[in-house]
Amino acid sequence: MDLRFLGQSCFELTDGEHNVLIDPFLSQNPKAAVGPEEVEPTTILLTHGHADHLGDTVDIAKRTGATTVAVVELANELGGEGVDVRDPNLGGTVKFDWGWVKLTPAWHTAVSPKGTPHAPAGLLINFQGTVIYHLGDTALFSDLALVAKRGDPVDIALVPIGGHYTMDRWDAITAAELVGAKTVIPCHYDTFPPIETDAQAFKADVEAATNSEVVVLAPGETHSPG
Ligand code: NI
Ligand code: MN
Numbered sequence: 001m002d003l004r005f006l007g008q009s010c011f012e013l014t015d016g017e018h019n020v021l022i023d024p025f026l027s028q029n030p031k032a033a034v035g036p037e038e039v040e041p042t043t044i045l046l047t048h049g050h051a052d053h054l055g056d057t058v059d060i061a062k063r064t065g066a067t068t069v070a071v072v073e074l075a076n077e078l079g080g081e082g083v084d085v086r087d088p089n090l091g092g093t094v095k096f097d098w099g100w101v102k103l104t105p106a107w108h109t110a111v112s113p114k115g116t117p118h119a120p121a122g123l124l125i126n127f128q129g130t131v132i133y134h135l136g137d138t139a140l141f142s143d144l145a146l147v148a149k150r151g152d153p154v155d156i157a158l159v160p161i162g163g164h165y166t167m168d169r170w171d172a173i174t175a176a177e178l179v180g181a182k183t184v185i186p187c188h189y190d191t192f193p194p195i196e197t198d199a200q201a202f203k204a205d206v207e208a209a210t211n212s213e214v215v216v217l218a219p220g221e222t223h224s225p226g
Pocket of ligand 1: 048050108137165
């Protein structure tokens with residue numbers, strides 16, 4: 001599988017047949033690697049409905065027919081706009097032919113741009129046997145470890161490091177310790193001035209404190225786990 005970083009919290013998982021697109025904030029993201037017309041997802045997964053995550057979901061989903069997974073209140077809003085949705089709540093798992101996604105807790109707030117309050121989530125994903133934990137927008141909390149130890153070990157953790165709206169790069173070191181992934185990929189930084197941070201310093205700190213390898217991806221770059 002390939003994992004491509006598209007900016008902010010947006011990632012695309014690809015196996016050549018299925019394209020799983022997470023948090024497609026593209027047209028309004030000054031650092032986005034591609035425009036919303038350049039992606040062809042078969043599935044869209046949302047951590048929550050803040051504009052820097054919901055992004056271009058409705059346009060992309062309606063153009064491609066991609067099934068979209070979001071927490072129930074947000075899914076209901078999107079379903080009303082004509083998107084094909086799956087609507088779990090926290091703890092729920094949705095199965096696909098490529099694997100599954102489980103919504104996990106995240107300590108954050110969330111109201112959609114249209115005013116729908118909902119619980120923000122992390123995403124625990126099994127994509128063709130690779131376990132990916134997208135932490136979503138969250139502060140540091142100890143149950144990150146509980147999520148990470150509940151099944152197969154986490155291969156890749158996608159961790160926000162920008163601070164201000166989420167944990168910062170120092171709290172994210174502890175998050176990386178709690179999750180214990182083989183590979184940590186930082187996200188949710190440098191898109192706007194309040195979340196500018198030093199990803200290379202985060203890499204050095206995590207690799208000194210843990211057994212995880214940190215892979216820093218610029219928007220548009222792809223990580224292919226061995
Ligand atoms: Ni948010
Ligand atoms: Mn955000």
